[in-house]
Amino acid sequence: MEDCRTSTTPLEVNHKLSRYGGEEFNDMKKYQSLVGSLIYATLTRPDLSYAVGVLSQFMHCPKKTHWIAAQRVLRYIKGTLSEGLYYGFTSDTRIKVFSDADWAGDSDDRRSTHGYLCYVGDKLVSWCSKKQHTVALSSTEAEYKGMVEAAKEVIWLKTLMKSFEIDHSTPIIFGDNMSSLYLAANPVFHARTKHIEIQYHFLREKVLDKEIEVMYTPTKEQVADMMTKSLDGPKLQRFKDMASIKKTEKTSIDD
Template identity: 50%
Template sequence: MIITGDNESEISNLRNDLSVRFDMKNLGEIGCFLGLEIEKSDQGYFVMQRAYAKSLLERFSMGDSKEKATPMEPNLKLKKDKGKPLKDARKFRQLVGSLIYLTITRPEISYSVSVVSQFMQNPRTPHLEAARRILRYVKGTLDCGLLYKRCDNFVLSGFTDADWAGDTNDRHSTSGYCFNTGSAAVSWCSKKQNIVVLSSTEAEYVAATMATQECVWLKRLIEDMFCEVDYAVQIKCDNESAIKLASNPIFHARTKHIEVRYHFVREKVLSEDVELLSVRTNDQVADIFTKALVEPKFQRFRDALDVVILIARSCYPGHT
């Protein structure tokens, strides 16, 4: 394996080696790739999709719409059979599909996009309005993106959370997690659980299992690319019962109904691959992936993900 990093000599040797086998062209420093715009600064690399977001506003006639401070109205519960069915569902599906691609650099809209994507089969007017609200939020945050700073301490860590029975259509819970390596988020997820759980503890336990699976994959990726991860990755959870359940090797009556595959997190905790730590609910960053939040809390957790605003070709944290 050839590790190039910032070694110009090794980079040059790799280019020469590849050019013998492939038709190559040196385009210099990366600036735009598949809709991703990369801006290099003294602080690090800033990644955004400003041009792509602007094209969405124009494509769906939202350029003159009123801006919103959050992508979804707090406490909004969308029903699958409430509202007038759309005459042409194709436009709704195109909008949601485009928003899914935007989550590559905008993790803070992941929950809102995951909610509206559940109504692709038979969308109705409230679902379309919810998707349009996401665009109104994007309109006011066009210059937002992820700032990956140069870090002296490269340590993988994460947050995991769940919203118990939050979906009023089928009473499934929503899992959310995010991971970083000392800077902006490198992995995140907002996903409805595929089973009905019987308590908030079980919902958090299932969410912790999903986060642990992602953690194992990230550890292997880091070890392949950079260095060995020889420490227990800290994953913060705001449910004490779920933490105790994950560290308890005794399969007692309270967990008999839980599917075996969800005890994966317990195995990884006991083998010290991961460490579940308690965090206050007010400091639970993954909360942004499980429910629609009020503006102050939403902006605080957005900043914690290092979703910042690009101003005058320099990267600065900030609010809309």
Template identity: 45%
Template sequence: MPQLNIVLGGNDIHTNWFLHSQVTETGLLGSKPASVPIEENHHLALSLEPIFSEPTRYRRLVGKLIYLTLTRPELNYSVHILAQFMQNPSQAHWDAVMRVLRYLKGNPGQGIYLRANASMTLEAYCDADWASCPISRRSLTAYFVFLGGSPISWKTKKQDTVSRSSAEAEYRAMASATSEIIWLKGLLRSLGIDHPSVVPLHCDSQAALHIANNPVFHERTKHIEIDCHFVRDEIVRGTIAPSYVNTAFQLADILTKALGRSQFHCLLDKLGISRLHAPT
């Protein structure tokens, strides 16, 4: 039986129907496509613009965008931000949703490239944006997990507690990624695929890596001691092998902040997110 390469999401009939219907409904058929889904250095959390006149319409559209994040990881950060204003969206938030649609209009057939000849090995990237929420000052956790070089699991989530340092925020992101790796290894095992090798976990924080590899607990790590024990136990068991990656090559960056056009598209290429056809 011949092996086939697959683009996840690129040919999905429901995705294409959603794009066509929403672009038509919002009157964006003749609009100029956007190069990135959200504006760099945005201040949506601090918007003082009037409340949007049709909040139900905003909620319905953002809910549909959440569905798209299942196959379009580059939308995760944008949708994460927009979903926080479901109760009282302002005009600025509606404009941001329109920008996401204009981005989708310019990239309708984009999807994740799954190689037929890929190896069944896991690799992960984790990142955090320290104190990124200007209201609560909670940090943002994100990770990517790859199977055979293709992303299969990703997440963007605001941390439950306030981190008192960037190292703490990054370490909590590392703990979240480790939990996902353990679950995925168990899932592969249940499918009859054994994954005995250690999983590389790339992080761009030297401080977090030092905490992970230092067996001595001290005053600065007591408040994250549970995460410290958890991650170190998995290092000793051979589940993960944390390593440093330069921020410029941190693939999870696309899940934690609004990037400029060049960096955004550079990371898309590295993630293996492909465009099946040119925009109409």
């Protein structure tokens, strides 16, 4: 793949990767080895998280289409080898989290994918892209579950910062779904949300105790969108800029 042409995105927009149908890929170990390496790459490249998360779902039954998709990720990496997370100086220590979910995005089991990006000030320090364990019956439920996972990460970051004796104000979770935001802040059970498991109301408790704030952000500013679905080139680049994923400047030895 060293001489391959590059790709502007890790996955095709509106991809339809499935475990059913299609030609089998005859070298499962090769596929598993590649995806395992890509998982390692996501430790410093959040823009790869969604694509690698999708590919990792087919480790036990790879198809030719999955192998081609994995090669596309390599072509994307080749075109962005000089990119990485940029951390400039700032005195801002407030925890901000962008949380999003793609409702029923998996064509096989209709489970949703949620994702979040955690910032301390304007520094991206933690991120996640994961398919939910149960089927969400509405976009509100999918978004709400995603915000709960983001809240767990917030609590962990607060504890970590406290151990370092770093002062910070109340963390904020940004979402672009008004219904899930209302559900997080409203203690009244609605008929359409009675089925949501009690464990997910952990977020509401933290909001009522003023340990966490939830706030609306427009979809075009929802950087976590790249953690839940495949985007076109311009959208992905805009969110990468918001996540401070930038090209590194090469310097000479004399510099």
